[in-house]
Structures are given as C-alpha cells and as structure tokens.
Amino acid sequence: MSSPQSASQSATTPTAPSDADTRRAIRPVICYPNDTLPKPDVELYRGARETAKKTDEVLVPARDARCFTVPAGSFFRISSVEGPQVGDLNLWNRDDLSERFYSGKTRALHGTHITTGERMWSSFPAMRPMATIIEDTLGWYGMDAFGGSVHDVIGTRCDPYTGNLLADSQYHYCCHSNLTRALADHLGVSLQEAEPHVHDVLNVFMCTGFTRDTGQYFMKASPVRPGDYLEFFAEIDLLGGLSACPGGDCSSEHSSDTAACYPLLVEVFTPQSDALKGWQPPAANAYDGTHGR
C-alpha cells in the first residue's frame, strides 16, 4: 500500500538527464583511505593477553545494563551466555566523560561493521583509539547475501523517543534507558544528569545492514551463540556501559518485552606489568585547535 506522501513523491520525481547512466556508472572512491591510520600492534596485545589474569566480572541482566571500568592496558571480553543476545556498548574516558565513543567517525574510518584489528575511536578533540578489537569469534561471518554483517556502527541505540514517535509507546527498557539508569547508578547522579552522556553505540553481535533497494537500516537474527565473544584491548582508562538489548537476538522486534532475552557477560583481564614493553596510551589528536583564528 502506498501512502499519499509516497504517491506525491513519485509524482514529482524529476526526469533523468540523458547522461544519467554514465553518471551512475562512475566508480566510487573511498572517503577515508585508512592505509595511513596508525596500526595497532595486535600481536603485542595478544602476547600480553596470554599473561593476563581475570580481575573483574560483570553480568549484565537481560533487558538491563551495567557499567564496568577497564584500566588502560587491560582487556575486556563481552560474551554471549545462555542464548543469542545483542549488546549495545557505550565507552567513555573514565576520567572525562566528554571524551566518548564516536560511532560516526569509527564508521567513516573502518566501515559499517568492525572486527579484529579495528578500533573504537573517541570524540573530538581527543579523537584517538579508545579500544582495539583483538578477538572476534564471529569473524567468520563476513558479509552475507543481504549485505548484513555483525558488530555494527551504523545503528544508534534503541530508545524510547523513537518508539513513542512511531508507535506512541512508553517503553522503559530500551538500551538508551538501560544505559541511562546504569550510568546514573555508577556515578551516583540523577537520570537527568546521566542521560546526556549516553551516546550511539557499538552494536555488539548485532547483524545489520542497509537494504539495497530502499537503503533502509535492517536487522536479522544474530549468528551469535553462547560461548561467542568479542574481546578488546583498552587503549585508555575506560568506563564502559553495556545493555542487553530488549531485542534479544534482534530477529523480529525491539522496544518491547516480546523477544527472548539473555544476559551478557563482561570480563576484565589485566596482564603482567612488563607484558606491554614500552606501550603507552595514545596521545590526544595533534590538531592545534585554532580553527583558523
């Protein structure tokens, strides 16, 4: 069924110019060639990981979120337990919450989904790697026939405002609200103080893409199974927030209590002190900040 709006849109579709096919046939160029990006020394990180001992563990309940901290130079692993479950991950500089994960820039640098050797970048002006993926047990998935892949930086986070806009709902256990409550509890501040710090996420284990015909954001059942994990090296001192999305494996819907949902496990591992051989947290971005003045 076409709505009056789409009918009026098609009525005003402009006539294609005579060279339309030629213009469409122009090959794309990569916006941000990333061959000059500083490369993480994943082998160094993995060597250090072999010396690491578990120092913390947080179980994130289904349809809820928890915060956790990871010292720079340590590791954190997010694992599927009990059943297929997607997680919405926020990261902040532990000592300065204004530096936080920048989903859009991470997407521009690495593409729509991230995996081993790729990084979660922080907001301006620091704009530096916050965390580097060192292990991804879903790395085999690649890109499916629908253009879907896992661990996306193209979604936002499920939230009650969009649910209200589209379905007039008042649902309180979207990832946005879960992360807001978890951060408020962790910091000992009000929900109103915590909420502006919540930001667009890394969709851990979520399988998503854009439809080829309409360009719409889609999701499909996550290939994650209990025992799968995504593991990160913390490049700076981190505060993390992880929500076990009310969408469960995101095979049908989110923003409701209908999907089967499971907990997610976060574990922190700290290596021996000499295991990183002169490694230091990355410096903040070196742009001089004068903006032409």
Ligand SMILES: [Zn+2]
């Ligand atoms: Zn969610």
